[in-house]
Amino acid sequence: MRYAILGTGIVGRTVAARLVSLGHDVVIGTRDPATTLARTEPAATGVPVPPYASWRAEHPQVELLTFAEAARQGEVLVNATGGRVSIDALTAADAGHLEGKVLIDIANPLDFSGGWPPVLDPVNTDSLGELIQRTFPGLRVVKTLNTMTSAVMVEPARVSGDHNVFLSGDDEDAKKEVRELLLSFGWPEASILDLGGIQTARGVEMVLPIWLQLMGKFGHADFNFHIQGA
């Protein structure tokens, strides 16, 4: 399977590397590949992220393309952009390259512009997952994995004991495909909780504030939610 990851941040890189290790073809999309590769400074937001070029050097098999070219080549798409720019990125990807494809939406619409704590936008009466599905009806959006740090997404055993990953989406076949991918990442079948349609993306996006508080409290991100008594 050929995956196109949209977004060159730590989440996109982590998912890309894992997909490669599982034998998939992976391309990464960004607004302007030349600019992304030219950056030499770590990204300024949150935890320092090494320049993309240094990650690229270690993963030469992952081509860096424009959003449009990546989306054209990808059979399955992964939204790992910042949630506040996801619609722009998907617009740049070109609706014609999205038609009928599964989009695994990992993004959270966190707005850091007002300082800490970030707030969510959209929120409560809407969600990024719904907004993407509504804006690009040809996509088969599955919201998942957004409730944990990227290292745990692709290697759940980093967190010992049982813990959960959620699925939200209107397309049952798309959710089945994503479930298979989660199993290949090492998620036990019983840990995957299908919450229902894409509207349930509201709930999983709205756990971000407490997740951020917990990360601050623990001083690390290697934790996850477990629903006890399910």
Added chain:
Amino acid sequence: MRYAILGTGIVGRTVAARLVSLGHDVVIGTRDPATTLARTEPAATGVPVPPYASWRAEHPQVELLTFAEAARQGEVLVNATGGRVSIDALTAADAGHLEGKVLIDIANPLDFSGGWPPVLDPVNTDSLGELIQRTFPGLRVVKTLNTMTSAVMVEPARVSGDHNVFLSGDDEDAKKEVRELLLSFGWPEASILDLGGIQTARGVEMVLPIWLQLMGKFGHADFNFHIQGA
């Protein structure tokens, strides 16, 4: 200790009964005790709740008073009103009866007026916990227990395995008092996660949407969040 519970719904009744069983004096406050006692129909919202009078008959030691009289008598207050009417209830309780007292805020500002799913108001850039603290600066507000069904609040062993209860509040002594109460309810020390100041009430209130989705999925409410890897 004399506790005043504000609110006659299932949450208020459950907490009241548990406090009585632990040997505390308990009064319950409502807008108009005569009206509350005169009701013969189950409450219409959500799960049918038996009329208050039938619960009262089984708990004759718990006096039903006005919000103001209950707040006057209570040494510690518990906000178990509907979150959308909490400010009105506390206003009716009279600021003079609140001064310097700990308020355990269990309420969630769920607005069901637009149908299912309910939305939160306030949310994201504010929370009910903060709103109460801001409106009644004489109160020492501790947000806790709002992330689970009332039966689990007072008897955590109903859900097998480890699971968590959160604390948010600006007053460290108040949080210490509430922690002691949680221990007496049966919460293990390690299960109590202090998230920080009252602003962190945003995070715990914003888990309600996924909690409601999970309740719908499981068909029961005997579950709770556990933070794995803490």
